[in-house]
Amino acid sequence: MNLVKAIKRKKELSAVSDAFVHKEIDAYIKRHPKVVLSNPRSKEFKAAVKDIRSRLRKVYGLFRGSSKVLKNLSQEEQIIVEILNSHSSTRERLPYYKELYTKIFNLTGKPKKLLDIGCGVNPFSLQFMECKPEYYAYDLSKEEIGAVNKYFSLVKVKGRASVKDVLTIKRFPIVDVAFIWKMTDMFDLKKGHKKTEEVLTKIKAKHLVVSFATQTMSGKQMNVPRRPWFERMCKRLNWQFTILEFPNELFYIVEC
Numbered sequence: 637m638n639l640v641k642a643i644k645r646k647k648e649l650s651a652v653s654d655a656f657v658h659k660e661i662d663a664y665i666k667r668h669p670k671v672v673l674s675n676p677r678s679k680e681f682k683a684a685v686k687d688i689r690s691r692l693r694k695v696y697g698l699f700r701g702s703s704k705v706l707k708n709l710s711q712e713e714q715i716i717v718e719i720l721n722s723h724s725s726t727r728e729r730l731p732y733y734k735e736l737y738t739k740i741f742n743l744t745g746k747p748k749k750l751l752d753i754g755c756g757v758n759p760f761s762l763q764f765m766e767c768k769p770e771y772y773a774y775d776l777s778k779e780e781i782g783a784v785n786k787y788f789s790l791v792k793v794k795g796r797a798s799v800k801d802v803l804t805i806k807r808f809p810i811v812d813v814a815f816i817w818k819m820t821d822m823f824d825l826k827k828g829h830k831k832t833e834e835v836l837t838k839i840k841a842k843h844l845v846v847s848f849a850t851q852t853m854s855g856k857q858m859n860v861p862r863r864p865w866f867e868r869m870c871k872r873l874n875w876q877f878t879i880l881e882f883p884n885e886l887f888y889i890v891e892c
């Protein structure tokens with residue numbers, strides 16, 4: 637029996653798309669590069685099935701108090717989950733988006749205005765926020781920004797998504813909270829963290845929420861997930877921060 641079939645043999649996972657199961661298998665192999673999955677009777681094969689099923693349950697268990705809830709999922713909600721599933725960062729957050737926003741907004745207050753730079757498809761997670769801020773989002777991807785704007789008008793969110801290189805923006809909209817999620821590596825392509833500092837100090841927000849991956853590219857957990865350089869920078873700029881830890885991602889909630 638192949639791995640996809642074996643994983644989907646559980647009733648509650650039988651409707652998960654093969655493509656998504658394949659994605660999870662690829663991620664598992666990345667995390668366990670030496671694993672051999674050719675023999676369905678082997679311990680390794682069974683361990684992989686167990687691990688991948690548990691991951692799928694977390695992601696697909698999102699709206700599932702019971703299968704009844706899932707059946708009641710509106711078409712729009714299903715589309716949003718599909719979109720959030722399309723990027724690795726948003727896919728990882730699916731099981732805990734609601735908890736993440738509750739914890740962030742407990743610290744910052746619910747924002748009236750929100751900025752999301754290098755947003756990817758993160759604005760589609762708006763439904764987990766339990767508030768409807770005016771939302772300003774930037775990214776390089778025309779396709780994604782187009783979709784985000786359609787979504788904003790569909791759910792009647794004020795604000796706008798724009799196709800822009802954030803490194804070239806001189807003035808950002810003044811907001812309550814700004815998300816800079818998994819972006820610093822994109823800014824600091826050269827040695828040092830000057831570009832990140834340049835961008836962060838340009839943002840006019842009461843709170844910055846800056847996130848970092850806590851897994852290496854090969855899928856291993858980092859030994860030191862915290863970013864000392866970032867903490868030093870906050871100290872120098874006299875910014876207080878609180879850390880929120882989630883699987884695979886660390887969030888610094890910075891008071892400016």
Ligand SMILES: C[S@@+](CC[C@H](N)C(=O)[O-])C[C@H]1O[C@@H](n2cnc3c(N)ncnc32)[C@H](O)[C@@H]1O
Binds near residue numbers: 758817819822
């Ligand atoms: C790792 S993804 C993070 C997406 C999102 N922040 C999240 O965590 O869900 C990086 C995103 O930043 C965008 N990006 C990279 N450099 C950028 C730049 N200079 N200006 C605007 N967007 C940028 C990419 O197109 C991509 O969508």
